Amino acid sequence: MRIMVGALMAMVAGQSAADAQGRRGEEPVDAVVACRTERDDKARLACFDRTSATIASARQSGDLIVLNRAKVVDRRRRSFGLPSANALAVADVRGATVKELSGVVRAVSLTRTPGRYVFELTDNSAWEMLEPSAPPSAKEAVNITAVRLGGFRAKIGRGRAVMVKRVR
Known part of the structure; x- marks a missing residue:
């Protein structure tokens, strides 16, 4: 249509x-x-x-x-x-x-803040974790959802959900 x-x-x-x-x-x-x-x-x-x-x-x-x-x-x-x-x-x-995005982690890098990481998905988008957490693994499934007040929460694998922001 x-x-x-x-x-x-x-x-x-x-x-x-x-x-x-x-x-x-x-x-x-x-x-x-x-x-x-x-x-x-x-x-x-x-x-x-x-x-x-x-x-x-x-x-x-x-x-x-x-x-x-x-x-x-x-x-x-x-x-x-x-x-x-x-x-x-x-x-x-x-x-x-579009209220959520699902993808797979392709690469992970450490930010300047200890315990925070940037993960890149297979669609070339990059997301920074805003909360200290264990780093995601390559090929791990990610589900990112929009939350109130314009934020985003990522559920990575079976771990707890963390706040993220899109870097690129």
Whole structure:
């Protein structure tokens, strides 16, 4: 299923589909769907041509973004734990929330603080343990979940859960 996210911030030159149909403020995708109600074949085709041209122009200019739900979820999974520097409109995509990340430890290194480690997962993400704990072993399963107030807790193998932060 493809999801269309965004709005036209600046309408293209000429008459928009919303204006043509007397529906000011209508989203461009809704205008295409509204064309289905035209009974006359020629009028329906003209409506589809007009509204699809508006959408094509908006996509080309970057005012309308088309996203695939699977790609949104994948992007969120890859950026899980990182500060959201680029808050794209993917925040509003239903069913695309990522609240936990599971992985396998690939490498472990000691931090400058005794008892604290940085572990790297097979997906190339790196997490720093914020509490003194035994180091995780390579190939050990990890489940990282988001907790209240923006923190993250990692359950490493059968050990106790520890607070972590994403390094990269």
